[in-house]
Amino acid sequence: MASRTTIITLKLSFLLSFLLLVSVLSVRVRGSIPPTCKRIECPTHDVIEVGHGYEIRHYHNSTLWMSTSPIQNISLVQATRTGFRRLFDYIQGKNNYKQKIEMTAPVITEVSPGDGPFCESSFVVSFFVPKENQANPPPAKGLHVQRWNSVYVAARQFGGYVNDSNVGVEAAALRARIAGTSWSRAIDKSHKDGRASVYTVAQYNDPLEYDHRVNEIWFLFDMESERHAM
Numbered sequence: 545m546a547s548r549t550t551i552i553t554l555k556l557s558f559l560l561s562f563l564l565l566v567s568v569l570s571v572r573v574r575g576s577i578p579p580t581c582k583r584i585e586c587p588t589h590d591v592i593e594v595g596h597g598y599e600i601r602h603y604h605n606s607t608l609w610m611s612t613s614p615i616q617n618i619s620l621v622q623a624t625r626t627g628f629r630r631l632f633d634y635i636q637g638k639n640n641y642k643q644k645i646e647m648t649a650p651v652i653t654e655v656s657p658g659d660g661p662f663c664e665s666s667f668v669v670s671f672f673v674p675k676e677n678q679a680n681p682p683p684a685k686g687l688h689v690q691r692w693n694s695v696y697v698a699a700r701q702f703g704g705y706v707n708d709s710n711v712g713v714e715a716a717a718l719r720a721r722i723a724g725t726s727w728s729r730a731i732d733k734s735h736k737d738g739r740a741s742v743y744t745v746a747q748y749n750d751p752l753e754y755d756h757r758v759n760e761i762w763f764l765f766d767m768e769s770e771r772h773a774m
């Protein structure tokens with residue numbers, strides 16, 4: 545009797561762990577939503593493809609950003625700090641309506657090659673405007689609104705803290721993963737057609753959160769030109 549119970553228990557626990565594995569896998573495949581986005585608002589997107597070391601997403605036209613003007617610096621980390629300080633003041637009420645705005649994620653930094661003589665790059669730092677404020681985001685000196693009308697993104701996640709060397713490594717890894725896929729032509733074309741940024745770094749966590757940090761490298765592109773070509 546006892547052994548029969550044991551066998552049933554074993555079968556059950558096997559079944560349970562199998563089900564658990566299936567659910568874990570399906571959560572992974574459905575995307576890689578950073579834990580932060582369960583607490584605060586993040587822009588919604590469709591996952592078009594989960595590739596090996598990359599993910600293709602589609603962000604809709606409800607993606608509104610409040611952006612700094614270009615910040616010249618040699619350091620992405622420093623420029624992001626400068627930009628974020630300005631955006632943090634903005635959401636704390638330093639805007640024309642003296643309105644407070646909820647924190648969202650991610651904060652993104654678009655990186656463009658600089659044209660100055662000192663190898664500085666140019667960085668635009670942006671805050672995702674909550675849906676609630678999108679109809680009438682408070683204007684503020686030195687900041688401007690960017691609306692994404694149907695933007696595609698090739699994304700790659702990495703953990704830990706962003707620094708001035710790991711972003712380059714991750715961007716190169718994303719480039720390598722994308723090469724030879726059906727997306728590489730559209731991405732190359734968008735880069736040539738004047739999307740000036742080389743890549744964008746998305747950071748989902750507060751600097752004081754040490755665990756489960758999520759960052760992403762994004763290549764922005766659009767598919768419109770592809771469609772016309774067909």
Ligand SMILES: *[C@@H]1O[C@H](CO)[C@@H](O)[C@H](O)[C@H]1NC(C)=O
Pocket residue numbers: 605606693
């Ligand atoms: C966003 O796209 C929808 C259709 O997908 C369209 O009806 C709407 O007018 C667009 N909004 C803006 C602000 O472009």
Ligand SMILES: *[C@@H]1O[C@H](CO)[C@@H](O)[C@H](O)[C@H]1NC(C)=O
Pocket residue numbers: 616617618619622623625626
């Ligand atoms: C880069 O940013 C840091 C921190 O905001 C600032 O102290 C430094 O002067 C900046 N460098 C340049 C060349 O603007």
Ligand SMILES: *[C@@H]1O[C@H](CO)[C@@H](O)[C@H](O)[C@H]1NC(C)=O
Pocket residue numbers: 704705706707708709710
């Ligand atoms: C940057 O981060 C990577 C890990 O992502 C780490 O190995 C490296 O030491 C860091 N570099 C600096 C200069 O902090």
